[in-house]
Amino acid sequence: MTPTSQDLRVAVVGAGMMGADHVARITSTISGARVVAVVDPDTARATAAAATAPGAVTAADFEEALATTEIDAVIIATPGFLHEAVLMPALERGLAILCEKPLTTDEAASLRVLEAEQKLDRPHIQVGFMRRFDQGYQDLRALVASGDNGALLALHxxxxxxxxxxxxxxxxxxLDSVIHEIDAVPFIAGEPIVAVEVKKPRRNSLAPDGLRDPQFVLLETASGTLAVVEINVNIQFGYQVTTDAVFESGVASIGRETGLQLTSAGRAGVAVPPSFKERFGAAYDTQVQRWVDAAHRGTIDGPSAWDGYLASVVATAGVEAQKSGRRVEVDYAMAKPAFYDLDARADAVPSEA
Structure with a gap:
């Protein structure tokens, strides 16, 4: 893309796989924005990512980037426990913010972020739950809302x-993986999660030492819909995210591979994406473009910090359930503030606790 003087000047904080992917995406795919700074304490990693964005400078930390570069917006792609340290100064500057999931890794930090954001005139934070921008998830949500197949009973x-x-x-x-389903289940079902339970089957010997993998996370919604999430992160064959929705009169599935199917030498199979970049590339493109367009209008167009808070509360309960083996009820500290009353937004969900 050819940069212009009207482009949103974006700093990308975190130059790992996700951050570097965003730098390349904004440079090659997104209109109305350009990367002006790449922030990472690893100089080599920051330099490599910045090389894909002509004119971008590098900085060791966000404060250095703010002091030396004109910035309108920030994408936060650091590990989740580091998000709050970038969110707070970004809010103080009134920047447009796209924060990769999770908003924060605990409920208390998310509440601090909500409090800081509500001192501004409007929401500035969009949270990177990109599955809401995936066509399959949108189709499944629409099917649930239509009622054509009766009530949604369960999700696999x-x-x-x-x-x-x-x-x-x-x-x-x-905190880093099931957090996607923690957001996606209310998005699809149209109601909040009220309880979490975690079951641990036989351990995969191929997992790193000390990691109990896979696990099954049971998410219960307000009406009793049960989502059973298999989190299985050392399965060796690639990256796969699927959802089967069980209705009163039918079953709908998304995420099954639809590419080339090869039958040869007595076997049949399809290719599996090697990573999230291939599986959700189009969703990331749509998410970032809509965020950029909304920033130019002075708003957001996607999951808000409130949605991030809700997910953090459920994730906190999930970690407790993981450690205790018990069913843990989700206790939201507050009702949705009017500040986040964005129900006219295309992807908004009823999320009152």
Missing amino acids: CAHRNATTPPSYSEEMLI
């Missing part, structure tokens, strides 16, 4: 990765 969700690094912890199964 699978979230599978080929491998994880040795540093991947058991809590990360909930």
Whole structure:
């Protein structure tokens, strides 16, 4: 894309796989924005990501980038426990913010972010729950809302990765992976999650030492719809995310591979995406473009910090359930503030606790 003086000047904080992908996306695919700074304490990683964005500078931390570069907006792609440290100064500057999931890794931090944002004139934070922008998820949500097949009774969700690094912890199964389903289930069902339970089957010996993988997370909604989430992150064959919705009079499925099907030498099969970038690439493109367009209008167009807070509360309950083996009820600290009353937004969901 050819940069213009009217482009949104974006800093990308975090130059790992997700951050580098966003830098390349904005440079090659997104209109109305350009990357002006890449922030990462790893100089080599920041330099490599910035090389895909002509004119972008690098910085070791966000404060350095703010002090040396004109910035209108920020994409936060650091690990979740580091999000609050970037969100707070970004809010103080009134920047447009796209924060990758999770908003924060605990309820208390999310509440602090909500409090800080509500000091502004309007919401500035959009949370990167990109599955809401995937066509399959949108179609499934519309089918539930239509009532054509009766009530939604249950969801079977699978979230599978080929491998994880040795540093991947058991809590990360909930906080970094199942957090997507924690947002997607209310999005599809149109109602909040009220309880969480975690079951642990036989351990996969191929998982890193100390990681109990796979696990099954049971999410219960207000009406009694039960979502069973298989989180299975060392399954070796690739990246796979699927959802089967069970209705009173039918079953709908999304996420099954629809590419080339090959039958040869007595076997039949389809290709499996190697990573999230291939599976949800179109959803990421749509999400970022809508965020940029909304920032130019002075608004957001996607999940808000309130949605991020709701997910953080459920994830906190999920970690407790993971440790205790008990069913844990979800206790939301507040009703939805009028500040976040964005129900006219295309992707808004009824999320009152």
